[in-house]
Structure formats: C-alpha cells, structure tokens
Amino acid sequence: MTTTTLHRIAELWPALNDALGAPTAPTWPPAGLRHYLAALEQHDAAEATALRALERNPDQIGARPVPVNLRVLDTMRAVEAALVDTADRIARSVQRTPMQPPAPARAAYARTRADRVYWEDRARRAEAARKDADDTRRWRHDTGRTAARAALWLSGRVEGCGGPFRPLSEAEQRHIDRVATGALGRIEAALDLADIRRELTAAHPCPCGGTIEVYGGAGALPVARCQGCGAIWSERGVVAA
Helix, strand or coil: HHHHHHHHHHHHHHHHHHEEEEECCCCCCCCHHHHHHHHHHHHHHHHHHHHHHHCCCCCCCHHHHHEEHHHHHHHHHHHHHHHHHHHHHHHHHHHHHCCCCCCCCCCCCCHHHHHHHHHHHHHHHHHHHHHHHCCCCCCCCCCCCHHHHHHHHHHHHHHHCCEECEEEEEEEHHHHHHHHHHHHHHHHCCCCCCEEEEEECCCCCCCCCEEEEEEEECCCEEEECCCCCCCEEEEEEEEEE
C-alpha cells in the first residue's frame, strides 16, 4: 500500500508542474472545471498584485513575473519538503556509511610476490570503496533532492530492495506511510482528483446572479450548479438550465 502511494506521487508530479503555469482566462460556461477554478484563482491573484503595484507607484513599468497557480505552488513546496526531509531522516538511520579506502601509502616497487599481492589488494579495496561511495542507490544530500526521487527512494526502502541499507523498523515504515498518505492527499486535492465540494466567491456569480457550487473529483465528472436558477454545467456543457 505504501509503495503504491509513493509511486502514485512520482507519477502525478509532472501533472503538478503542468498545473503550475498560468491557466487561460476563465470562460462561461466553463470548458473544464479544474482549469476554470485555477483560472479564477489566478485572476484574483493577478488583480491583487496589480493593485499593490499601483499603490507603490502608479507610473511604474517593467517586466512582470510570470503568474503561477499559488495553490499548486504551495502544494508542491509542502510535499517536496516533507518527502525530502523524510528521506534525509531515513537515510541517516538505515543507510550504511561508505566503505573507507585504504590509507595513503608511499609508492613502492613490487619486488616480491608478497609485495604484488599487497598492492593488488590495496587497489581492489580502493576500487570497492569508490564504487560503494558512488552507489546510485544511496540517498544523497547534495544532488537529486526532488519530491519524485525521494518518493521512489523511500519506496525502495519500504520494498526492502538491495543496497547499502539495513531493513526498516516498523516505526520507520509507519512514519513513511503517514508522510506518503498526507502528500498524496495534498496532490490529489490540488489536481482536483479528490472528492471536493466548493462554493465560488461572490465575485464569480452565475449570469443570473446566483452563487455557484462546484463539486466532483475522485473519478466523478466535475459539475457546477447555480444555487439560484438551478442551472447545471459539466465539462460536456450545459446539463440543465
């Protein structure tokens, strides 16, 4: 179960990156409710940013930052921080310290067979230490610190895959499961894959002036319904009016 959750996180991460960019302007009726909601959020954030800029200097000109979906951005930051921190903690606990190479020694000629055996053994140990330190299965604190890689690395530890690691304890297994479950829940909510029900703000009413409720996700077809006139829209168009 935990490995399935972790793999699902890695699979959905590119979708979060896609959802991070600014969506197109909202239309009515909405062609796609997830994109429509994201567009509304972006529109509100852009208006707030513009107002703050005008307050600073009405004549200010210059490049504006590319707008992003702040809800998705916050989700990505929180999930990545949680997964990377968990990988750091688990690695400190279960990852074996790399083998130490032989201490430096002055070069010497192999005059006897014993000398040759000694230097050949040193060379083998040095090469083994190098390979052990460079083992790509290790979790590193300098490179590859992404949410997707952390999820897959933790999945390997849960599955007990081979490598320079000891098996996880039950407490470590439970901790990874809690973090993975919470992370996937956040991602599914951000991508509208979870079951949601939400009222739009008064700034975005139905053409009749009524409040719109959006619900769907979790495999269901997203639907928007006006609580005033009762009109219903789905991604396929108007369902009822």
